[in-house]
Structure formats: C-alpha cells, structure tokens
Amino acid sequence: MSFMMSMNPSPSSPPPPLSSPSESSSTPSTLPVRTIPGSYGWPLLGPISDRLDYFWFQGPDTFFRKRVEKYKSTVFRTNIPPTFPFFSVNPNIVAVLDCKSFSHLFDMEIVEKKNVLVGDFMPSVNYTGDIRVGAYLDTSEPQHAKVKNFAMDVLKQSSKIWVGELTSNLSTMWDTIEKDVSEKSSSSYLAPLQKFLFNFLVKCLIGADPSNSPKIAESGYIMLDRWLAFQLLPTIKIGILQPLEELFIHSFAYPFFLVSGDYNNLSSFVEEYGKEIVARGETEFGLSKQEAIHNLLFILGFNAFGGFSIFLPSLLGTVASDTTDLQQRLVKEVRQNGGSTLTFDSIKEMPLVQSVVYETLRLNPPVPLQFARARKDFRLSSHDAAFEVKKGELLCGFQSLVMRDPKIFSEPESFIGDRFMKDKGLLDYLYWSNGPQTGVPSVTNKQCAGKDIVTLTACLILAYTFRRYDSISGSSSSITALKKA
Ligand code: HEM
Numbered sequence: 001m002s003f004m005m006s007m008n009p010s011p012s013s014p015p016p017p018l019s020s021p022s023e024s025s026s027t028p029s030t031l032p033v034r035t036i037p038g039s040y041g042w043p044l045l046g047p048i049s050d051r052l053d054y055f056w057f058q059g060p061d062t063f064f065r066k067r068v069e070k071y072k073s074t075v076f077r078t079n080i081p082p083t084f085p086f087f088s089v090n091p092n093i094v095a096v097l098d099c100k101s102f103s104h105l106f107d108m109e110i111v112e113k114k115n116v117l118v119g120d121f122m123p124s125v126n127y128t129g130d131i132r133v134g135a136y137l138d139t140s141e142p143q144h145a146k147v148k149n150f151a152m153d154v155l156k157q158s159s160k161i162w163v164g165e166l167t168s169n170l171s172t173m174w175d176t177i178e179k180d181v182s183e184k185s186s187s188s189y190l191a192p193l194q195k196f197l198f199n200f201l202v203k204c205l206i207g208a209d210p211s212n213s214p215k216i217a218e219s220g221y222i223m224l225d226r227w228l229a230f231q232l233l234p235t236i237k238i239g240i241l242q243p244l245e246e247l248f249i250h251s252f253a254y255p256f257f258l259v260s261g262d263y264n265n266l267s268s269f270v271e272e273y274g275k276e277i278v279a280r281g282e283t284e285f286g287l288s289k290q291e292a293i294h295n296l297l298f299i300l301g302f303n304a305f306g307g308f309s310i311f312l313p314s315l316l317g318t319v320a321s322d323t324t325d326l327q328q329r330l331v332k333e334v335r336q337n338g339g340s341t342l343t344f345d346s347i348k349e350m351p352l353v354q355s356v357v358y359e360t361l362r363l364n365p366p367v368p369l370q371f372a373r374a375r376k377d378f379r380l381s382s383h384d385a386a387f388e389v390k391k392g393e394l395l396c397g398f399q400s401l402v403m404r405d406p407k408i409f410s411e412p413e414s415f416i417g418d419r420f421m422k423d424k425g426l427l428d429y430l431y432w433s434n435g436p437q438t439g440v441p442s443v444t445n446k447q448c449a450g451k452d453i454v455t456l457t458a459c460l461i462l463a464y465t466f467r468r469y470d471s472i473s474g475s476s477s478s479i480t481a482l483k484k485a
Helices: 045-057 059-071 099-106 142-184 190-206 214-235 244-249 260-273 275-285 289-320 326-336 345-349 351-363 424-429 451-468
Strands: 075-079 092-096 369-374 378-381 386-389 394-398 469-474 478-484
Touching: 045 059, 045 075, 045 244, 059 075, 092 099, 099 369, 099 378, 099 394, 142 190, 142 275, 142 289, 142 451, 142 478, 190 214, 190 260, 190 289, 214 260, 214 289, 260 275, 260 289, 275 289, 289 326, 289 351, 289 451, 289 469, 326 351, 326 451, 326 469, 345 351, 345 451, 351 451, 451 469
Parallel strands: 092 394
Antiparallel strands: 075 092, 369 394, 378 386, 469 478
C-alpha cells in the first residue's frame, strides 16, 4: 500500500512513549515519583458534580484545563460522564493531558483497548448487528487482526477508484454550494458535504452505487447521522438548553429500536450491493458473513463518514475564515505543482497543503477523546513527574489539550499553516489517529486504519478546491462567497 505511506517523511514505528523533543534531562529514572493528584469525590456526588461541570458549567475543554491548573499536573484523577443514575459504568479515569503521558495509550504492552472506544460506557451491540466490531476489540483478541486486515484491504482495493470518485463527487458538491451562494448569498454546506461523503465512501468502501437503492441514495447519509447520534448521545455535549440536555440527552442510553429501521436498511444494502467485498471478508479474512457486513458498515458509517463529517467542516472553516495570505499561497502551490490531473502523487509536491491539513488536525482533532485500560501495574511519565498506575485503571486522553502541549508545540494555541513544513519532526507528536503521524497502523496496534488515506484525501480536497476557486469565504458551517479561478 505504498500510496498510503506517501505523506510520511519517514514511515517508522511510533516513537517510544517516553521520548519527546523537550526531554533532555527528564529521563524516567530522574523524574520525581508523585501520587496521582485529584480524587473521585464522594460516591454518586463526585461523579454527578464532574458530569455537570463537563457538560454544563464548564464544557470539556475548560473541564480539563481547570483541573490541570488546580492540580498543577497534566496527569490527575477525575470522573468523566456518562454517570449516575441510569448508567452502570465506572466514571473514574486518570487523565493524561500532555504529549508524553498521552503516548502511553499507544503502547499495547501496557494498555488494553477492549470495549473502551468511547470510555467505560459502550453503546449496545444491537447498534452493530449484535457483534463487537473491530474498534472495540483489543489487539490480544484474534478477531482484531482479522478485522484490521480486512479494513486495510478494503482501502487498498479502493485505492484504484479513490481519486476519481473523490473529485467527481466533490465537483457535484461545489456545484450545489455555488448555486446556493449565487441564489441566497450563503450556503449552509453540511448537507451537500455529507451527501458527497456518503456517495463517495459507499462507492469506494462498499464497491456499490447508492443509486441502486432510491431510499439509500436519497437519505442514506441521514440514516447514518441518526445511527451515530443515538449511540453516542450520552457522551457528547450538544449545547441545547440546560437542564433539558442533562435530563433527556445524558441520563440514559437510547435504545437501538429507535434507529433499527435505518440500520437494517443500510445493512441490507451492504449485503446486497457490497457482495463482492463481503465475500472477500469471508474467504480471505476468515470472517462470517454477518461479521463482514457489520464491520464494513461500521468502517463506512462510524470511522469514515463519522470522522470526515467532523474533520472536513473544520478544515474548510479554517481556510475559508483565514484572514492572512494563506489562500493565495495555497492557490499558488496547488496550481504550480502536482501535474494537470490530481493523483495521490500530486500531494507529495504540495508541502503547504499537507502542513495545513496537519495543523487543522492538531488544533481540532476530530476524535478528541481516547481511552485505554492499564493491562498491568506500570509507571507513567508526564514531562515533569512519574506516577504509579494500577492494573485495570482507565486512562483518558483529551487530544484537544494534548495537541497544545507547550513543551512540544511553540505558540500552541495559534494556527500556523506552515508549522509542519518548518519542522517535520513534529509529526511524531501529531496524534489524531490514535498514534503518531509517523506511525504505521497494523494488527499489533490500535492506530486508525485510515490514517494515511484520511490526510491524503483532505489534501486532495484542498488542492481540488483551490484549483477551482481563487478564494472562498465562510465558516465551518456555511460558505458566503466564492471567487472562481
Ligand atoms: C477523518 C476521518 C477519521 C478519523 C478522525 C479517524 C480517527 C480514528 C481514531 C482516533 C481511531 C482510534 C479510536 C480508538 O481506539 O480510540 C480510529 C480507529 C480506526 N479507524 Fe479511523 N478515522 C478516520 C477515518 C477512517 C477511515 C476512512 C477508515 C477506513 C478504513 C478508518 C478505519 C479505522 C479502523 C478500522 C479503526 C480501528 C483500528 C483498530 O481497531 O486497530 N478510519 N480512527
């Protein structure tokens, strides 16, 4: 899969968890050993109070920042929702909020990732065809290797049509947005973006044309949105009027039957029109037919569609609202370099485009929370102290803070478009994919199988966009002006 690696300056294994550019004198042996600060509070009251802070009074970002200040440590104990009264989950976590402590989450010798995709809470397996799909499997479970290999094979096979499908569907998306802007002087682009993503990803990952089924073509993307929302609502801050959000969104898990119609339509579509890929899952990767179908649908809907639906608005919003000369520099680069037709190789000649994509992922990591459970007792290090972690404790990293670690990133709160052009070594500390950007997803780790195709796709989208437009204005939800090339 050489194209997948093309953006890595030096594809290599993840750096060891305890190394960092700033670490000259603070080796593990010299770090002072400290008791993990913070507490879980009184039973029931502690978790409830932390939950209200997290969702209501502070929000996730302030929640973590305030506790870093309070404990003067990037490693501390706290609770994380969902909690009491209707969840039987253990909300106790050890937060790891700097690059060095966070990187322990990638070391599969010391942590396990069984059922912790979104924390101790796990949506019912009804949402995934009564199967624990790959993202919930630990590397020690033999099924993980089968599913991960299957996912990587799906990407490899689709690489032949990826760029063609991407650009043709992207062209339709921009046609719609352009029409809207000319008629209404503003286009709220989330629906056209999700339609584009759905069509493009179904063709590439399922090998099927959504128009085979009018129902799926018309509202497949909305079905996925509902399916994603109902399984994840207990863990996400929506921002609607409180206390309504706490009472109705965060107090119980939503039953699957609310979206079973949608899910069954989607899985029947995969079974009927994705026959070839499902069969490959069975014959080449040893999955049962049901395992192949539901894993494929999870990869399509949760990993790919869900991930891009968060990432692309932040990417478009970042460049469309930029007030420096970034757009002119991008226009120049994508028109001068990369040949007349865009290919994966074109991106190699577009270092600014790559850097902008990386910097957006740094400041707005699409999947901000990562969890892992201690496989055994071990000593965890932050930049300035070491802590004893006990087997079974749940570690929780909040990337939005980790990616602003001032010991690694200078001016950490600022968007610096060419940051990763100036210092490629920083890619060792870009963690959006549950592993460093210089890491390699494999069956022995839990790094995103789509790590390279995600960044390449985002680069291609920027390159396409700035070959088509001289400038775009807008935000992460709407486009207000477009100047055609
Ligand atoms: C912007 C888009 C994407 C983002 C932000 C994203 C992010 C992530 C993250 C953070 C994880 C690790 C979750 C955890 O264990 O804590 C993950 C896992 C995974 N991702 Fe992605 N992903 C994206 C797109 C994709 C795509 C296009 C694929 C297509 C194959 C994919 C396949 C996977 C798979 C199979 C896993 C599970 C890996 C394992 O179990 O070892 N992802 N992704």
